[in-house]
Amino acid sequence: MTTQEKYINPFTDFGFKKLFGSEPNKDLLVSFLNEVLKLGITELTYKKTEHLGASDLDRKVIFDLYCENEQGEKFIVELQKARQSFFKDRSIFYATFPIQEQAEKGDWNYELKAVYTVAILDFCFDDHYKNDLKVEVQLKDKAQNRVFYEKLTFLYLQMPNFQKSESELETLEDKWLYLLKNLHKLQNRPVRLQERVFTQAFETAELAKLDATERTAYEDSLKYYRDVKNSLDTAKEEGREEGREEGIEIGKELGREEGIEIGKELGEEVAKIKGIQKALLRGKLTIEEIAEDFDTPIEFVLKIKNNPDL
Template sequence: MAKYINPYTDFGFKKLFGEEANKDLLIDFLNQLLPAHHQIADLNFRNVESLADLSAERKAIFDIHCKAVSGERFIVEMQKAKVKYFKDRSLFYVTFPIRDQAQTGEWNFKLEPIYFVAILDFEYDEAEERRKFRRDVALKDQDGDLFFDKLHFKFLQMPLFRLQEHELKTRFDKWCYFLKNLESFDHIPNILNEPIFQKAFGTAELASLSAEQRDRYEQSLIQYRDLKSALETAIEEKAVEIAKNAILEGADNKFIAKITGLTVEQIEKLSVELKKQN
């Protein structure tokens, strides 16, 4: 039996990062991702679940209104997701906080900065991007110069975070290690034995949940596992289709393994199957 919640479930994600009582955890985590001029002094959650045009899947997204240490206001859209067309959806989701800033009457169209932060427990299916655990994306021109400094995307592909306890150097490393391994911990590792993580572990402990909360978590865990299984099946099927086409084109097995993520043994088996069919 696990001792701590799975942070990728809707319940676990909200328990750690979506409650007023734990917003110090969220502030500490986000401040490791945000630039120096947008370090958070305070934040408020917008009740996005009350929006009339909200789809069910957007309930796992937090619309966070932040106040920087400098006094400037900005917005963070934070989510975890296991969906197809992930980048398309990310761009669509970020239109919500842009649109919501529109003012009636006279308005000069000045916008508050927006950061879109996604914590992903999967890799997107573009092979060249599987090598990047963290991607910081902004609007740039043809020379790579920043064109617009008010829209930033930050994607964390958690399966690609592979640092071990003795390799952690920054607070950001520690948060990623915490999220990646939380469900498998049975005690607080020495390197995370400091106040902010002690609170995070206490929040995530299953024994601290009420019976009603435990039931909600169990339902959330079932949904998470079902969705993860469906997504992994879809990705696997796509990889197999790509591999079959590459085999028919005469590509080298090691090259096919590299571009699909399949093992050489799986590709050899596919080759045998294709020969039998032909």
């Protein structure tokens, strides 16, 4: 951690839960959710974050934050630091737990309370959503292009796509997104963020106010965050460079315009393999973490690990 930092990094596990996950700071979470979901929540209750499936064979899931409002509507709030395989599938799977827990014994009419999943992403999807800041998903009727079921909502915030400067901040939502993205870089509270809720946010996030135990926990969390980001970024860049060079050589050998294109495609595959090899050699990430960020099956990573000459 550099000496210049004055506030916590909210993309660390500790920072995120310090800001949004404690009873004294419930107002911060209420304000944030009201802005990004356009709701009118007045009260939230924190619920247990660990959930077990119906049988021993089902997976155990642990939410970052899980809350319920005064109407009994459920809110899952997740922070995701790195891209992972089947992330959309995972968010759908997670949403089934607050749905199932609403079941009542005896004569029940199946009426459900709404379930909202908010995922704050420190990366972007690699599909046609990659340039969007907010991706909001509900069940729709394709023929009529109308919302079929309003009680299940998934909101993905792709934070790298938030590019507004302080002078461009207009809404309270803008200000929350700006704070999340830039908090750890700031030395003073921005002039545009003068609302009372941000007074509380900056006081909560000030590193100087952490006790010794909290400081140690934060530094451990920050080190893990940086290790993950640096290892993946370096492995990807080195893999891209080696893959690009090999792809060009393959294209030259084929000696045709189509060959150059084939070479580029092969080069991209080589880049992925090289990047995975670099990440494995550094030894800072688990097989699962590498597979998640390179968007590839765990079996593929294991194959590379067991065949270093690939």
